[in-house]
Each structure stands twice: as C-alpha cells, then as structure tokens.
Amino acid sequence: MDKIDYLVDKAARMRKLVMEMCIRAGTGHVTSSFSCVELLVALYHGRVLRYDAHSPSWPRRDRFILSKGQASPILYAVLADCGFFPKSWLRSFCQAGGKFGVHLQHDVPGVEITTGSLGYGLGIGAGMALAARLNRELYLTYVLLGDGECHEGSVWEAAMFAGHHQLNNLVAIVDRNWLCATDFTENCMRLNPLHKKWASFGWDVVCINGHSFPEILSAFSGLDSRQRNRPLAVIANTVKGRGVDFMENQPLWHGIAPEKEEARHALCRLKKQQKNLI
Secondary structure, three states: OOHHHHHHHHHHHHHHHHHHHHHHHOOOOHHHHHOOHHHHHHHHOOOOOOOOOOOOOOOOOOEEEEOOHHHHHHHHHHHHHHOOOOHHHHHHOOOOOOOOOOOEOOOOOOOOOOEOOOOOHHHHHHHHHHHHHHOOOOOOEEEEEEOHHHHOHHHHHHHHHHHHOOOOOEEEEEEEOOEOOOOEHHHHOOOOOHHHHHHHOOOEEEEEEOOOHHHHHHHHOOHHHOOOOOOEEEEEEOOOOOOOOOOOOOHHHOOOOOOHHHHHHHHHHHHHHHHHOO
C-alpha cells in the first residue's frame, strides 16, 4: 500500500470511528467532522505536522488549532489513533464520566485551545505565529476554520493582522463545504469570491479539492523552507457529511447523530468503503 492508499484507508477508518462515537453518544457533529477528515488525516498521518504524541507539549511541535470546534470528534479520533491518548477514551465521548464533551477541550492531550464559539481560532493562531517569529522559533501554526465561521468579523480582523505582519509561518485552512448550521453559506451571507477576499488581506491563496490527498499534500509541501513572505490560505472545497449519502449536503444533519435504521445504514456504508480499500 503506497502513501496515498494508506491515507485513503485511514480516512475511511476515521469516518467509521467518528460515526461509532457519535451514535454511542447520541449526539455530535458528524457532518462537520466528515468534511474535514482528509485534511486532518493528511496533517497528522501524512506527517505534515511535526509532533510527538508521547510529549504533546514538545516546544518544537507545529501548532494545530481546530477553530471549528464543533468538529471535535474527528480531531479526537485522529489524536487517539496517533497515540496521544488511549482509544478507550473515545467510547465515553459526550457521556457522564467521559474525558470530553461535544466541543473541543484544551485539557485533552494534543489539543492546543478550547474552541466551539466560532471566530477566534485564527486570532490566537496569528498570535502564536508572531510569538514564534519574535522568539526565533521554527514551528508553523495551522488553523482550520469552517467557511460559515468566516461570517465572523474577528476572522477578518485576524486575517488583516497576519497579512500586515507578513506571517509566513501561519497557514489558514478553510473547510469550504458551503454549509453552516442551518443553511447554505451563500444564502445566509455570500462569501464568494472567497479566494479574492483572503488575497486582498495580504495572503497567498491556494484552492484545492479538500478530499484529494495529492492536492492537500501538494498545498502543504515546502512550507518549512519559508519561501513565501506572506501567510498562506488554503481553501479546501469539501462536502459536508462526505461518505454517507443521505447526510451529504443536508443542512439539517448539522450536530445530529443518526439513530436506529439510519445508523445501521451509515455504518454499513462506511464499513464497505473501508473494506474496498484494504
């Protein structure tokens, strides 16, 4: 199995793990997690990020901020799979006595900050990137945002700050799945042309298929060389609910886990994807 096949198979396994977590809990943002599975799998299992699972606070680690904190299930699943904490913790997701709830918690090994209320992850990431420059540290900071989150004014304040300071050690990844909590983003408040907005704030911009590992890895390649003199925005076009046909591009599945027959169908679909890749 080559690297791309390995990552595709890993993504299928992470989707199934997330679905099992959320079905068991009876809650969780399945569709928000599924749109960014390939992005997180590429970052962690594709070894884009520098990290040490046995030393989560390693000073030289790259920083990763999941600003769209409702997608906590996929980050928890990936972190557990990478060895940051036991996979057994995932069984108590959103349950009494468990290690974590619906939104992302900073006290979980491998998690940098608590998120859930949208709009401030990029500001914190920009601060981390500026601190790295001032302290002559070589780590990179990656921030994954939702596109609905880009309706928040604080995102653009942080984008202006990063562009002004030419933070070439900062990467913003926009999960462009075209949906927010209750409707399509363009119906709520039009974001397009999104790539031009980021560029106008002084960022280099790359648009990719957020489910294509070759495109994702290409977008992240060479960042350590600091050949850019501006921050990088990666706009990743994705499908919310990717992998389960009846959940894809359906606004009302936001924050809901399937039950009974729908749960059985979803797990069967995900298991079939995994088997086809072995």
